Amino acid sequence: MVLIAPHGADELRPLIVDDARRGELEAEALTLPSLMMSSAAAANAVMMGAGYFTPLMGYMNRADALSVAENMRTTDGLFWPVPVVNLAESCPVEPGQRLALTDPNREGQPLMAVMTVEAIETLSDEDVATILDKVFRTDDPEHPGVAAFTAQGRTVISGPIEVLNYSYFEEDFPDTFRTAMAIRSEIVKRGWERVVAFQTRNPMHRAHEELCRMAMEDLSADGVLIHMLLGKLKSGDIPADVRDASIRKMVDLYFPPNSVMVTGYGFDMLYAGPREAVLHAVFRQNAGCTHLIVGRDHAGVGSYYGGFDAQTIFDEEVPEGALALEIYRADHTAFSKKLGRVVMMRDAPDHNSEDFVLLSGTKVREMLGQGVAPPPEFSRPEVAEILMAYYQEIDGTEAG
Numbered sequence: 001m002v003l004i005a006p007h008g009a010d011e012l013r014p015l016i017v018d019d020a021r022r023g024e025l026e027a028e029a030l031t032l033p034s035l036m037m038s039s040a041a042a043a044n045a046v047m048m049g050a051g052y053f054t055p056l057m058g059y060m061n062r063a064d065a066l067s068v069a070e071n072m073r074t075t076d077g078l079f080w081p082v083p084v085v086n087l088a089e090s091c092p093v094e095p096g097q098r099l100a101l102t103d104p105n106r107e108g109q110p111l112m113a114v115m116t117v118e119a120i121e122t123l124s125d126e127d128v129a130t131i132l133d134k135v136f137r138t139d140d141p142e143h144p145g146v147a148a149f150t151a152q153g154r155t156v157i158s159g160p161i162e163v164l165n166y167s168y169f170e171e172d173f174p175d176t177f178r179t180a181m182a183i184r185s186e187i188v189k190r191g192w193e194r195v196v197a198f199q200t201r202n203p204m205h206r207a208h209e210e211l212c213r214m215a216m217e218d219l220s221a222d223g224v225l226i227h228m229l230l231g232k233l234k235s236g237d238i239p240a241d242v243r244d245a246s247i248r249k250m251v252d253l254y255f256p257p258n259s260v261m262v263t264g265y266g267f268d269m270l271y272a273g274p275r276e277a278v279l280h281a282v283f284r285q286n287a288g289c290t291h292l293i294v295g296r297d298h299a300g301v302g303s304y305y306g307g308f309d310a311q312t313i314f315d316e317e318v319p320e321g322a323l324a325l326e327i328y329r330a331d332h333t334a335f336s337k338k339l340g341r342v343v344m345m346r347d348a349p350d351h352n353s354e355d356f357v358l359l360s361g362t363k364v365r366e367m368l369g370q371g372v373a374p375p376p377e378f379s380r381p382e383v384a385e386i387l388m389a390y391y392q393e394i395d396g397t398e399a400g
Contacts, residue, residue: 001191003184003187003193004289004324005324006286007282007283007323008054008078009054012180012181013051013054013056014049014050016049016051025164026111028098028114032099032114033092033093033100034099034102035157036102036103037102037104037112038087038153039104039105039148039231040087040148040149041085041101043167044086045113046163046166046167046266046267049113049163051179051181051286052179052180052287053283057160058160059084059157059159060074060083060084060158061119061156062119062121065085066083069083069131079322082276082278083135086156087149087152087154087156088152088155088157089155090153091117091157094120096117096118097116099114100114101113101114103167103168113163113164115160115161116159118158119157120157121155122154123154123155128154132149132150135272136270136272137273137274137305144301145270145271148270166266167266169264172240173240177265180287180288183287184287184288187225187261190223194290195225195289195290196212196293197227197287197289197293198226199227199228199284199292199293199299201233201237202243203238203243204247205378205379206342206377206378206379209250211293211295212226212293214333215330219291219328223259224261225284225289226263227264227265228264228265229269230266230267231267232268232269238387242386244262244264248262250383254380271300271304273297273300274305274309274313277310278313278317280298281314281323282323284325285324290324290325291325291327294311294327314327332344332345335357335378337355338355357378368387368391371388373388
């Protein structure tokens with residue numbers, strides 16, 4: 001059985017080191033200047049360590065970051081959709097020297113990676129404007145991705161890295177966090193060939209559940225990889241442990257055995273809409289998936305992107321042959337009162353909004369906080385129970 005090839009390489013190139021090398025690096029780091037990374041840079045290190053960002057060998061320099069922002073290619077021609085950078089206020093070493101990189105997200109800021117610094121450059125106002133315009137399609141400081149990017153500093157520290165650990169993800173999510181290597185191994189073990197990935201940063205309701213079924217059926221897929229983001233989100237989003245519990249409950253009760261893998265990856269959400277959708281495609285290919293579900297406003301936030309921009313970018317800006325993975329285009333899905341099942345809205349042209357069970361996120365949040373389960377056509381009762389418990393707990397804490 002041959003899995004889909006990784007992006008830009010014949011095999012995965014995880015930058016995580018073995019135990020022997022880890023010991024050497026820990027000893028070396030005691031003699032090196034150190035830099036506490038931003039959370040975004042640490043997330044990039046996790047993704048490179050875990051093989052998801054194959055074939056990158058380290059952080060991009062200014063020229064590559066700008067080339068990727070403008071053309072989705074590095075200066076040597078590798079297709080890549082977003083800059084992968086280590087930005088800081090300053091750098092404590094000179095080019096050619098080694099630098100210990102510490103983890104901002106764990107107590108005591110332990111060592112996370114060691115890099116050989118090849119270049120130290122500065123992003124100009126024009127550079128930042130270009131990256132914001134091309135990657136996020138906005139420079140609005142209220143956009144969470146823009147806010148996170150502009151808070152990191154302007155000094156670009158580039159060069160190859162060796163990664164010692166996966167930050168807090170292995171410890172906090174031992175049943176869910178998986179590397180690209182582990183997912184590929186599990187796909188082989190299960191005997192799957194056609195695998196469709198479903199990206200989520202939210203709990204899964206009936207519409208999401210049925211969307212996974214539709215994709216499996218339409219693509220004759222062997223299985224679905226439900227791949228949830230475990231890193232930093234914007235305030236108000238449901239934490240990963242609650243999402244994980246609710247998704248696992250849904251899969252256990254409503255999907256056949258050996259049809260779904262529930263896993264997660266360690267990354268901070270960019271909220272970059274179309275560009276982030278392409279990044280999702282790249283690293284799902286690296287994880288061994290043949291298809292990725294891309295729905296309405298995929299990886300978006302607010303009203304910064306059009307409903308289907310994350311689909312059209314694959315037609316308009318991703319060159320033919322740049323990716324081996326294919327996307328599965330989804331419309332908004334909802335329960336049809338007329339048909340008694342979940343459908344894609346585009347497949348029900350004779351329906352109006354009253355014919356669907358539609359609830360806003362705000363309304364669902366309000367109901368769950370009051371201990372009121374959404375209708376079963378919208379959310380599985382067992383999933384709603386987990387979410388109600390979470391919202392009632394935080395509402396009680398806030399009230400107290």
